[in-house]
Amino acid sequence: MTSHVKTQLPTRRRFLTSTAMGALSISALSAPTALFAQDPIKVAGIYTVPVEQQWVSRIHIAALAAQEAGEIEYTYSENTANTDYPRVMREYAEAGYDMIVGEIFGAEAEAREVAAEYPNVAFLMGSSFKEDPTLPNLSVFDNYIQDAAYLSGIVAGAMSESGNIGMVGGFPIPEVNRLMHAFMAGAAEMNPDITFQVSFIGSWFDPPKAKETAFAMIENGADMLYAERFGVSDAAQEKGVLAIGNVIDTQADYPETVVASAIWDFGPTMTAAVAAVKAGAFTADDYGQYSFMHVGGCYLAPFGTFEGKIPQAALDLIATREAAIKDGSFTVTINDEEPKSS
Known part of the structure; x- marks a missing residue:
């Protein structure tokens, strides 16, 4: 894997406080008390492709913005093979990270097994499958744009x-x-x-x-x-x-x-998850809801040079x-x- 800590951060930040609070459901209060975290929390990203790749770049940019805002401390690994994914998850969990974000489409079963081994770490993972109530420290998301x-x-x-x-x-x-x-x-x-x-x-x-x-x-x-x-x-x-x-x-x-x-825009998703971890309320949930347009999770880009031509x-x-x-x-x-x- 390739691990990085970035110090040059973008100045643009898009956070929805009301969206974040929406993630703190009453049922989430049953999450392990060890998930309470101080400000900022330590977040690690694990990506199977370069952070420049379209999909992953959105997660990476949102994490950098959260770090710039003082909400998290962020590091990441890119180009992580699916076969190595469980090992990298364990390394970050053992290193004391509060939340691990990434994409487990090619390592679903193995990744969920690792999450079960570390109940005090919050895992926010891109997945084609839904959350499992029996695995309360793993939430899923997808780009519902x-x-x-x-x-x-x-x-x-x-x-x-x-x-x-x-x-x-x-x-x-x-x-x-x-x-x-x-x-x-x-x-x-x-x-x-x-x-x-x-x-x-x-x-x-x-x-x-x-x-x-x-x-x-x-x-x-x-x-x-x-x-x-x-x-x-x-x-x-x-x-x-x-x-x-x-x-x-x-x-x-x-x-x-x-x-x-x-x-x-992964910002609303990141904001909701970080708020949940800090409140000790992170639990199994589907964060795909934060990609919908009505909460600011997606939008149509400006037409730029095609203004007036459509x-x-x-x-x-x-x-x-x-x-x-x-x-x-x-x-x-x-x-x-x-x-x-x-």
């Missing part, structure tokens, strides 16, 4: 001239599937006749493979790409077609290519749907099934 993905789909449906959209994902697991389905629903609302090419590259970080997959879709008529993985926007830029970003905002890197992006009908629909999502009168369907090509 289907609200923002839906809005980005509206943009894509309005901007595609061929009515053919290519979608390149990593693996067909729930966290990816639900965003693709939401995106497709938004695009279809603008153009019911739109078609989709869907492919998964079998990797979370293989830009060359993602790029080649995207090239094949462009050759097959796609003039708009859904860039769930790095490499897709590069293909779009080279071939002069448009792209929609996912999780992070890459518009500045592809000013003539990336029209919009669905952004995940059809007004799409902008009007986005405004209407966003307001309805936030007030609860419109709900984006969560569909975790594997999406298929049209």
Whole structure:
């Protein structure tokens, strides 16, 4: 593993105090009293990919912001293989860390066994499975940013001239599937006749493979790409077609290519978990709720260079749907099934 302690921190901080307090349920009062922690608490991140990778970068940025605010002391390990994940978890737990955050999609059973060995350590883990009440010190989360993905789909449906959209994902697991389905629903609302090419590259970080997959879709008529993985926007830029970003905002890197992006803000999730640990109230819970738009966990990135180029009908629909999502009168369907090509 590669371990780091960062001292240069970003100045931007997005915390929702009311959201954090929402995590402190009455049932959480039964959590082990040893989970009470002083200010700041020690937090370790364990990541299977580089912290620059889209998904992990959101957790990393939120942790850096919490450290800058004096809420936590933070260190992390990146490029940790799934086979090494349990060992690294134990090392941080033995080192006295109050909370360990990461992603256990490829080591579910082993990671949960480790968490059971350290009941006084809070584990906040990205997972495709739900929390287990018999394991009160492990909570799960996932990027439930289907609200923002839906809005980005509206943009894509309005901007595609061929009515053919290519979608390149990593693996067909729930966290990816639900965003693709939401995106497709938004695009279809603008153009019911739109078609989709869907492919998964079998990797979370293989830009060359993602790029080649995207090239094949462009050759097959796609003039708009859904860039769930790095490499897709590069293909779009080279071939002069448009792209929609996912999780992070890459518009500045592809000013003539990336029209919009669905952004995940892990800040509300981190805030809620840290508050729970400090209150001695951390218990088995699903923190995916803090990724929803109505609590600030996701949003549609600014259009940047595409301001004024998106059809007004799409902008009007986005405004209407966003307001309805936030007030609860419109709900984006969560569909975790594997999406298929049209």
